Amino acid sequence: MTDSKYPLMVMLVGEQPAPNIFPLAHYKPEKVALVYTDFTEKWARLLKEYLGNQVEQPLLKLSHAYQVKIIQREISDYITNKNCSGDSLIFNLTGGTKTMMLGAYEVARRLKAQAFYYQTQGNISQIYPYNLSQKTPTWGKAVPVTSTLTLDQYLRLYVGKYKPNTLPRDPFESLVHTTLKNISSDYFEVMDSQYLTGIGKDVEVDLLVRLGNTIGVAEIKQKAGKKAIDQLNGVATRVALGTYTKKILISATPLHYNHQVLAKAHRIYPIILESGKNEQLSPGDKDLLISEVRKILSPKS
Numbered sequence: 001m002t003d004s005k006y007p008l009m010v011m012l013v014g015e016q017p018a019p020n021i022f023p024l025a026h027y028k029p030e031k032v033a034l035v036y037t038d039f040t041e042k043w044a045r046l047l048k049e050y051l052g053n054q055v056e057q058p059l060l061k062l063s064h065a066y067q068v069k070i071i072q073r074e075i076s077d078y079i080t081n082k083n084c085s086g087d088s089l090i091f092n093l094t095g096g097t098k099t100m101m102l103g104a105y106e107v108a109r110r111l112k113a114q115a116f117y118y119q120t121q122g123n124i125s126q127i128y129p130y131n132l133s134q135k136t137p138t139w140g141k142a143v144p145v146t147s148t149l150t151l152d153q154y155l156r157l158y159v160g161k162y163k164p165n166t167l168p169r170d171p172f173e174s175l176v177h178t179t180l181k182n183i184s185s186d187y188f189e190v191m192d193s194q195y196l197t198g199i200g201k202d203v204e205v206d207l208l209v210r211l212g213n214t215i216g217v218a219e220i221k222q223k224a225g226k227k228a229i230d231q232l233n234g235v236a237t238r239v240a241l242g243t244y245t246k247k248i249l250i251s252a253t254p255l256h257y258n259h260q261v262l263a264k265a266h267r268i269y270p271i272i273l274e275s276g277k278n279e280q281l282s283p284g285d286k287d288l289l290i291s292e293v294r295k296i297l298s299p300k301s
Contacts, residue, residue, distance in 0.1 A: 014095030019118040025147035037065040071103030086111030160198030211297035224251035252276030
């Protein structure tokens with residue numbers, strides 16, 4: 001048992017599991033009820049594996065993701081079977097379809113429960129609480145989210161299984177890894193090349209980096225071009241590594257103009273370290289690498 005005032009948090013499971021996890025440190029519910037559909041069964045399974053005994057059994061699989069009345073009825077019946085009163089419930093309305101959110105909101109309103117929405121924008125994460133216990137719903141001040149996930153936790157949530165790439169590194173790639181690893185801390189974390197086996201056998205990333213709760217995935221090449229851009233776009237997708245993952249292209253050679261345009265169109269951040277052409281990184285390029293990665297991942301006002 002915890003010291004939480006909420007025995008049960010109702011979670012709507014979507015394709016982004018992080019919004020289901022970050023608010024837990026703030027509200028500390030005793031149990032969480034995962035509400036999902038055929039479309040999000042994968043993420044419900046990953047959340048169940050991640051949260052373990054905190055997950056209320058059985059999970060609630062909705063029979064329809066877009067019929068509000070069906071969603072309302074099935075969530076309401078589930079809560080009735082759990083003998084939960086409104087003042088013991090809190091609803092996380094962030095995940096799932098918009099119609100799932102509408103259905104869950106209406107159930108929470110009828111029960112006079114609490115609810116909230118989690119938002120990340122400009123690398124800043126906040127919880128927006130809603131008090132539905134009165135006739136007229138009210139909302140409270142946004143609460144900054146200070147809890148973080150390690151890269152290991154993030155990968156387990158989004159891809160499930162992964163393993164390190166043990167093949168010899170390109171010297172330039174090793175220089176980039178070493179430079180960033182030298183500044184690792186609880187807030188700034190770096191992970192070497194990994195195979196994301198939960199997605200596919202040969203899906204590989206050169207580098208993962210985390211600043212707080214913002215994740216970056218990097219492709220590192222002596223001379224980066226369209227192939228490197230395609231590799232980044234192939235792995236850093238909404239359904240693979242999440243909506244807010246930053247794509248970083250690190251090259252020892254300036255990008256061709258066409259590749260600059262393509263990278264910009266795909267929201268890829270290039271970092272050019274020209275001293276890397278000689279299989280070394282100058283002090284200036286080391287500083288540039290660190291400052292650019294921090295700037296890409298830092299909160300924006």
